[in-house]
Amino acid sequence: MKALSSTLILTLPALLAGCLSGSKPADTVEVKTTDPTDYTGFATIVETVGSGGYHTSAQTFAAAGMVEMLTGDGPYTVFVVRDEAAGAMAPEQLAAGSSAFDLDGLAGYHVIEGRHSIKELMNSPTMETVGGQRLTFSHWNGEVEIAGCGNADFGVGSARVVEGDLQCSNGVIHVIDQVLFPSFDSLADQIEGTESFKTLVNAAQAAGVLDLLDSDGPFTVFAPTDRAFANFDRSAVSYFMAPENRAELVRLLQHHVVQGRYYGDTMHHQPLTTLGGDTLQVKWQSGAAYIGNAEVIASDFQATNGVLHVVDTVLMPTN
Template structure:
């Protein structure tokens, strides 16, 4: 979708909102089919935000959509312990700015407030967002637009550490993070971008290197290496390639290049990009990045 068509679509939506009578929250209440969504929004402390000026675009799951979640899921999310995940799920349904369906039909994806992109597809006259069908589009409100969807869109609710643990290919990286005392930092709210070397990448280091780095007396060197794999902020591969640089927390700035489909960060090739997590994004690499001494 080109920039001019996106601007035109947003201006069109803005013009429509000028004639609307109710906010997003008020409109949802009047509709009568979003009681679960409204309860969740109240519990997560987002009601005041969605009654503010915005504008916002909300992909609103119906009560039936929430009812289709696995048994006990909603009840768990509404507990005090579940509120962080509930907030992440809800922000996964909200875009900054008012975008009507014509804009969505011409785009490949949109990025909601959760930071995890939503793929868009328009086929056979039906618009779908991350697999959820838009059953009613362009409900115009004073502070944005509602598009009704038939299922709840679930982001990755796991953080960087939890995601890496479940993949199973990052045992050495996780052991190193623990030895360096960086696990809590990698589980924090972030967001962060991690260039994650696989176990095979660590195995390519000279014999004895990993064992040496894991010793308490070499903690400072280990921290230096690991933080050279972390960038502040959630940076997807497209933005990283466009920017051409990866300024890390350690201080080293790696050059990012793309050639014949291969993306390199320093001397490491990205073998899997854009693994989004609750607190950032992981790009899997095949070589450990070693900063200059």
């Protein structure tokens, strides 16, 4: 498992902002649109990407095993990059089995289910990609900017649509000016690499829960900070960390994990069932989200296998 860089681990709000917001484009590029109502006889997404100067994108989809999907009925919305703009994608990195990054995650971050026009993107704050992670959309003067998570190694967090609504028989293609990089860290990576989660890491390692958070998931984690544990009853912490009470520690940590991806805007006032079988009540007060009696102080940190929210209080199971 890999840790986040020290630049990121001390700035949770800054990381969140970088993951969910874009910046105003410096110049203006006209977005070309064509939107017929009958797509019979149009080329497929794979055919269009393979013949239109988007060979780097085509190689990425092929290496990720997505050709069959993007040749099928769909529909899908696909974001591609012209070859001259794909500077971060060296040919050797596109080879199957490359360890530079997760090709499946990278390719999936450029595909959304459904046929979504430029107009729809302008009216949709966020959309979930087929890889599970989200893209965020904003627009100025008719232009669409897409904000992704970015990546500590590649540093690309957002892209601008330079040509849109290229219709295909099984979806639509939008051309962007940069490759979008998702998070390549698992939930376990994020927790281990964040300075303010030392106590949580120690507890998760003792309980064997950290391996779970490195598995496929997806999971939603409500992660208490070290300060949250410091405010917790010290005798309770000692009790849970005792080897003979490992089962209780596992249940305590499972009380902070929910199956599935729940972003801040998808868990409004709905109960969530934890891996331990208990229920977490979600409420909103004065613009802040609360999970039980714990305030969510930072949210929507995306991972390969889920999403992480930071809470200021340790959550206790009912019994």
